[in-house]
Amino acid sequence: MWSPADILSLPFADWVNSLVRDWLVPNFRPFFRSMQWPITQVLNGLSAFLNATPMLVFTSALALIAWRTAGRGVALFTLVALSFIDVIGLWPETMTTLAMVVTAVLFCVVIGIPLGIAAARSDIFRAVMRPLLDIMQTIPSFVYLVPIVMLFGVGVVPGIIATIIFALPPIIRLTDLGIRNVRKDLTEAATAFGATPWQMLVEVQFPLALRTVMAGLNQTLMLALSMVVIAALIGAGGLGLTVFTGLGRLDVGNATAGGVGIVLLAIILDRISQAMGEKRTVRGPSLLETIRSLFSLRAARPSEEAERAG
Amino acid sequence: MALSLLSSGKSKDQIYETTGQAVGVHDVTFTVVEGEIFVVMGLSGSGKSTLVRMINGLIKPSAGEILIDGMDVANCSEEDLRNIRREKVAMVFQHFALFPHKTVAENVAFGLKIRGVKQAERRERAQAALEQVGLGARADSYPDELSGGMQQRVGLARGLASEPEILLMDEPFSALDPLIRSDMQQELLELQRSLRKTIVFITHDLNEALTLGNTIAIMRNGAIVQTGSAEEIVGSPADDYVSAFTRDIDRSLVFKADSIARAPGTIDIGSNDLSSAIARMEQVGADAVHVLDGDRLAGVITYQAANAAFRDGMTLESVVSHDFPTASPQARLFDLYPLAGAGLPIALTDETGRLTGVVRPQDVFRQLAGERE
Numbered sequence: 001m002w003s004p005a006d007i008l009s010l011p012f013a014d015w016v017n018s019l020v021r022d023w024l025v026p027n028f029r030p031f032f033r034s035m036q037w038p039i040t041q042v043l044n045g046l047s048a049f050l051n052a053t054p055m056l057v058f059t060s061a062l063a064l065i066a067w068r069t070a071g072r073g074v075a076l077f078t079l080v081a082l083s084f085i086d087v088i089g090l091w092p093e094t095m096t097t098l099a100m101v102v103t104a105v106l107f108c109v110v111i112g113i114p115l116g117i118a119a120a121r122s123d124i125f126r127a128v129m130r131p132l133l134d135i136m137q138t139i140p141s142f143v144y145l146v147p148i149v150m151l152f153g154v155g156v157v158p159g160i161i162a163t164i165i166f167a168l169p170p171i172i173r174l175t176d177l178g179i180r181n182v183r184k185d186l187t188e189a190a191t192a193f194g195a196t197p198w199q200m201l202v203e204v205q206f207p208l209a210l211r212t213v214m215a216g217l218n219q220t221l222m223l224a225l226s227m228v229v230i231a232a233l234i235g236a237g238g239l240g241l242t243v244f245t246g247l248g249r250l251d252v253g254n255a256t257a258g259g260v261g262i263v264l265l266a267i268i269l270d271r272i273s274q275a276m277g278e279k280r281t282v283r284g285p286s287l288l289e290t291i292r293s294l295f296s297l298r299a300a301r302p303s304e305e306a307e308r309a310g
Numbered sequence: 311m312a313l314s315l316l317s318s319g320k321s322k323d324q325i326y327e328t329t330g331q332a333v334g335v336h337d338v339t340f341t342v343v344e345g346e347i348f349v350v351m352g353l354s355g356s357g358k359s360t361l362v363r364m365i366n367g368l369i370k371p372s373a374g375e376i377l378i379d380g381m382d383v384a385n386c387s388e389e390d391l392r393n394i395r396r397e398k399v400a401m402v403f404q405h406f407a408l409f410p411h412k413t414v415a416e417n418v419a420f421g422l423k424i425r426g427v428k429q430a431e432r433r434e435r436a437q438a439a440l441e442q443v444g445l446g447a448r449a450d451s452y453p454d455e456l457s458g459g460m461q462q463r464v465g466l467a468r469g470l471a472s473e474p475e476i477l478l479m480d481e482p483f484s485a486l487d488p489l490i491r492s493d494m495q496q497e498l499l500e501l502q503r504s505l506r507k508t509i510v511f512i513t514h515d516l517n518e519a520l521t522l523g524n525t526i527a528i529m530r531n532g533a534i535v536q537t538g539s540a541e542e543i544v545g546s547p548a549d550d551y552v553s554a555f556t557r558d559i560d561r562s563l564v565f566k567a568d569s570i571a572r573a574p575g576t577i578d579i580g581s582n583d584l585s586s587a588i589a590r591m592e593q594v595g596a597d598a599v600h601v602l603d604g605d606r607l608a609g610v611i612t613y614q615a616a617n618a619a620f621r622d623g624m625t626l627e628s629v630v631s632h633d634f635p636t637a638s639p640q641a642r643l644f645d646l647y648p649l650a651g652a653g654l655p656i657a658l659t660d661e662t663g664r665l666t667g668v669v670r671p672q673d674v675f676r677q678l679a680g681e682r683e
Contacts, residue, residue: 189407192366193421193472194396203423207411 070275097238116175159236167223174216178209214277334360349523357532421472439471568639571667
């Protein structure tokens with residue numbers, strides 16, 4: 001049977017090779033290397049902070065946040081899950097993973113929200129953006145691990161860059177969607193009172209899109225967590241590395257332990273970030289409020305009940 | 311493209327077929343007088359909402375000009391347009407368009423915040439605007455905690471807070487229950503009496519138009535069919551379309567006493583006697599005539615009583631009835647019903663008590679029946 005390959009064969013792989021090896025890497029390597037700098041700074045700071053924080057302090061702080069945002073059940077779960085991670089001996093790995101994930105999500109927010117806003121504002125920008133986002137979401141992450149290693153080298157930061165690429169689309173898409181779905185009569189009212197485009201964004205569009213943006217943030221967070229094992233392939237540490245080495249040595253126990261750690265972390269972060277998106281006004285409890293509620297926990301109960309009864 | 315077709319006399323439907331462009335408003339010219347309520351009335355699709363959005367530039371007309379104090383809104387810069395929206399023209403919306411994430415006070419202060427007014431002053435002026443619409447106590451509620459009527463009061467307060475000269479109201483009461491709607495209409499009239507804003511009010515309800523409007527423009531298919539006062543619209547509809555609308559209107563609420571008043575046929579008590587009074591009545595063809603005592607209205611005599619008294623040889627003074635109906639020239643015909651029942655002509659007197667005209671009972675009913683003379 002005849003096929004086009006009989007008369008024509010394109011050396012596509014060679015083209016990509018020469019593009020990356022002979023042009024991108026020699027010419028742009030310093031540029032890409034310098035892009036790592038802000039990520040390194042944030043990661044190092046966060047990692048140092050999380051690893052220096054005693055387990056009990058961190059656990060109670062996260063449980064408190066969970067309690068204020070998502071309620072008692074999630075707080076209790078947080079407490080139990082983090083204690084479990086500690087007793088199976090994966091605390092440092094979990095903190096490393098958390099630092100990586102939070103860093104990746106932070107950069108996704110910083111890059112994604114402005115891009116989402118721009119996409120909501122301009123149909124042309126959106127049309128350009130869409131196929132790019134489709135590619136980022138569908139291309140298997142193993143495919144871009146190789147060029148990332150060639151451009152950025154091996155280590156935690158290239159792992160985070162791969163994570164950012166993988167986790168970025170939802171927050172862009174949902175910021176765009178959220179702003180476009182703001183009721184037309186509200187934006188019309190804002191225009192009718194003489195709002196500038198910036199005032200419109202800050203006063204009306206973004207606050208009303210916040211729920212959808214938070215849903216995007218939640219998705220981004222989940223995608224970032226799902227990348228930690230793959231990022232371990234190129235030298236990122238943490239729970240991903242535990243799973244990866246377990247895999248390499250056919251050590252089912254360690255691989256499972258790492259996997260369970262990732263799942264527990266994912267559930268905690270998912271519940272908290274979802275609850276934040278659902279609130280009417282996303283307002284984290286201030287430190288003072290948190291401390292006050294901590295100490296008035298016992299004292300407040302009876303009076304609350306009395307109020308409800310009265 | 312559509313414009314050149316329009317000027318060549320094609321209809322809206324033909325233009326939509328050939329170009330895919332819909333004609334919203336075409337060839338509309340009107341002037342709104344400062345301090346009046348100008349009502350634009352039309353059914354859905356008549357272009358009234360498009361028209362009001364052109365006044366503050368939310369929709370740009372493809373041709374023509376819109377002048378506010380001499381500034382052409384249709385052709386000015388974004389910057390000028392923003393300033394007009396901030397300083398001069400505020401808008402109230404059909405579905406309230408309150409910001410759900412802001413409190414009532416923040417909603418009302420929105421225009422001021424956009425303009426850069428400081429927080430404390432903003433709060434104060436928002437509170438004052440809320441007091442005006444009777445919602446001073448709800449400043450810290452959120453819009454979804456209020457009823458529809460209250461929400462539209464907030465919408466009105468938001469319009470008033472920036473102290474604009476012009477208030478555009480796009481079917482503001484259409485989404486409200488009938489009872490609340492008529493309450494709001496009365497309240498708007500009440501407010502207008504003290505505020506004297508220039509209001510462009512859009513409605514699809516002719517009764518609402520007649521209640522509120524100093525001037526009413528009726529729109530159909532993107533054009534104004536007739537402009538005039540309530541009495542002009544109901545009294546002499548320009549075409550069948552308008553008269554079809556006005557057919558079911560309660561005419562007694564539209565027409566005022568002076569619309570059917572006649573020149574008073576009076577006699578002066580000092581210089582006339584019974585025979586000259588009878589002669590006067592026969593001359594003007596009236597059943598009764600009012601009697602003046604100098605400048606003051608003294609009473610009324612009927613033809614019957616005058617004739618009987620003349621036969622009995624009595625004086626003019628003895629048959630003057632001091633019990634006669636009077637009304638203000640601004641009274642609605644609705645208010646004249648009970649007075650017309652007495653059968654005597656109704657004297658119209660101004661504030662100083664001077665007689666300005668006379669309404670014959672039969673004219674009241676003729677006007678209500680819609681007859682032309």
